[in-house]
Every structure is written in C-alpha cells, then in structure tokens.
Amino acid sequence: MSEKEFDCCETVEIHEELLKIVETTMPEETELYDLAELFKVFGDSTRIRILFVLFEAEVCVCDLAEALHMTQSAISHQLRILKQSKLVKSRREGKSVFYSLADAHVRTIIAQGREHIEED
Amino acid sequence: MSEKEFDCCETVEIHEELLKIVETTMPEETELYDLAELFKVFGDSTRIRILFVLFEAEVCVCDLAEALHMTQSAISHQLRILKQSKLVKSRREGKSVFYSLADAHVRTIIAQGREHIEED
DNA sequence: CCAACATATGAATAAATGTTCATATGTTGG
DNA sequence: CCAACATATGAACATTTATTCATATGTTGG
Numbered sequence: 381m382s383e384k385e386f387d388c389c390e391t392v393e394i395h396e397e398l399l400k401i402v403e404t405t406m407p408e409e410t411e412l413y414d415l416a417e418l419f420k421v422f423g424d425s426t427r428i429r430i431l432f433v434l435f436e437a438e439v440c441v442c443d444l445a446e447a448l449h450m451t452q453s454a455i456s457h458q459l460r461i462l463k464q465s466k467l468v469k470s471r472r473e474g475k476s477v478f479y480s481l482a483d484a485h486v487r488t489i490i491a492q493g494r495e496h497i498e499e500d
Numbered sequence: 501m502s503e504k505e506f507d508c509c510e511t512v513e514i515h516e517e518l519l520k521i522v523e524t525t526m527p528e529e530t531e532l533y534d535l536a537e538l539f540k541v542f543g544d545s546t547r548i549r550i551l552f553v554l555f556e557a558e559v560c561v562c563d564l565a566e567a568l569h570m571t572q573s574a575i576s577h578q579l580r581i582l583k584q585s586k587l588v589k590s591r592r593e594g595k596s597v598f599y600s601l602a603d604a605h606v607r608t609i610i611a612q613g614r615e616h617i618e619e620d
Numbered sequence: 621c622c623a624a625c626a627t628a629t630g631a632a633t634a635a636a637t638g639t640t641c642a643t644a645t646g647t648t649g650g
Numbered sequence: 651c652c653a654a655c656a657t658a659t660g661a662a663c664a665t666t667t668a669t670t671c672a673t674a675t676g677t678t679g680g
Binding site: 416435447475490499 | 509515518522526527531532533534538539540542543544545548549552553556559560562563567586587595596603605606608610612613616617619
C-alpha cells in the first residue's frame with residue numbers, strides 16, 4: 381500500500397525520525413497561530429514607527445499623529461492593534477489618552493530584528 | 501500663522517521636545533521598511549512551522565512538505581521568502597536541496613515572541 | 621448642559637499576500 | 651542523452667489588511 385506517501389528523497393529512516401521530533405517539539409496549532417498574529421503586528425512600518433516613539437516616551441494619540449505625520453484616525457486604528465496584542469497599554473488623562481510600551485519583549489524583538497538586518 | 505498645526509493637547513513644550521527626540525532616535529525610512537518586511541516574514545504560521553522544523557534539523561523540501569502536510573509548491577514558495585530574508589540558507593545535495601537556519605536571531609525572536617504571548 | 625476637543629470605530633477602497641495549478645529548471649542513474 | 655525525480659517559479663484567485671472619510675463616544679471648561 382501507499383509507501384509512496386511516506387517515501388521521499390529516498391531517506392525513509394531519517395524521515396520517520398524527523399516526523400517524530402517535529403511531532404514532539406512543534407507547538408500547538410493555536411500557539412503557532414498566535415505567534416504569527418503577534419509578528420504580523422510588527423510587520424507594518426507605521427506600527428514599528430509608533431513603537432520607536434514609545435521607546436522614548438509615553439505619548440498621547442494626537443502627538444503620535446503629528447510626530448509621524450499621519451491622521452489621528454490612522455494612528456488610532458494602529459494603536460488598537462498594538463493594544464490588542466498587548467504590546468502597548470493606555471492610560472486616560474482628561475481628554476487625552478496616553479500610550480506606552482506594555483512590556484520588555486517589544487524592545488528585545490525589535491533589537492534582534494535590527495541586528496539581523498544589519499549584519500551583512 | 502498656523503499654530504494649530506503644531507498645537508495639540510495643549511502641550512506645546514513637551515510636544516516640541518518629543519519631535520526632537522523622535523527625529524534623532526527614529527531609524528531611517530529604509531531601515532523601518534526593512535524591519536517591517538522582516539517581521540512580515542514571521543507573520544505567517546506556515547513559515548513559523550517551517551522554522552520550528554529547522555530548529556531541530558537540516559531538512560529537504562519534500563520532507564518539509566510532508567512533515568507539514570502541505571504541497572511541495574507551497575513550501576517552496578515560503579522557503580524562497582525565508583531565504584530572501586536570510587532567515588534560512590540552502591545547500592544542494594544531488595537532486596535534493598537542504599534548508600537550515602541562517603543565524604541565531606531567528607531563535608531569539610521566536611523565543612521572545614513565545615514568552616510574550618504566554619505571559620498573562 | 622453644551623460646545624469644543626481628543627479619541628475610537630465602522631464602512632469602503634486599494635494594495636499586499638498565501639495557496640493552487642501548471643510548468644520550467646536542474647540533477648542523476650542507466 | 652533520456653527518463654524520473656526534486657525543486658523552483660509564474661499566473662490566477664481568494665483573503666487579509668492599511669488608510670481614508672464620516673461619524674460616534676467620551677471628557678472638560680464655562
């Protein structure tokens with residue numbers, strides 16, 4: 381019966397060993413999905429720019445809009461995404477809402493990304 | 501003249517200071533773009549799964565396709581993207597092409613991502 | 621309470637992206 | 651060289667996504 385399905389590159393033994401390892405080390409489907417969703421959030425230069433501003437200070441929405449030369453609406457939509465991913469947190473002070481970084485992983489991830497693209 | 505353009509949230513002084521800081525610490529436009537492009541690559545669960553396999557071993561395309569239950573074409577397309585970002589490298593051995601991780605940043609970035617989504 | 625301001629959000633549009641299918645390229649044994 | 655295998659790639663389609671515009675929600679001073 382269908383040996384073909386599991387035969388590949390003429391390396392049946394290595395193949396089966398690989399399948400076993402992958403089976404045990406691969407995270408759950410939901411975690412993989414969540415991971416991809418998280419990195420998608422980093423995958424937009426507007427959001428990256430927002431994060432770089434927040435690296436320096438706690439900032440309100442309209443200051444962000446002005447610093448990045450974008451509309452308040454566009455910034456607000458992106459802040460929503462950043463907040464949903466728990467990369468930023470917000471605090472209301474009167475009419476304004478101030479945003480800041482939610483945790484340290486953001487800096488590490490961005491820093492590692494920069495290192496990667498800068499080598500070679 | 502247009503004070504309105506630079507006035508915002510009634511915090512003119514803080515605002516100007518922010519603009520100056522942002523101006524000096526914000527990376528170049530091209531670096532921001534490259535950073536976003538890099539993280540986009542991590543923003544797809546198929547590519548994340550490929551990376552998790554490569555965490556364990558150097559693997560050929562057809563084994564990847566089989567381990568992940570996907571077509572050879574789909575895997576090949578994604579490997580191309582991973583390679584363009586220099587996250588993986590390839591080595592031909594006869595008819596097969598073996599892929600492996602290109603550098604250590606990949607592990608760190610994924611690890612930080614996992615930590616982030618797992619806290620709380 | 622109301623006007624003015626700050627932020628959030630829904631709908632619409634344009635652009636980017638992942639997979640499939642078909643096919644091309646590249647390699648090896650005979 | 652040719653057939654069989656492994657991988658790469660182009661075009662097409664469906665889905666996702668960022669921004670804009672209009673408008674809603676929320677807050678404060680008077």
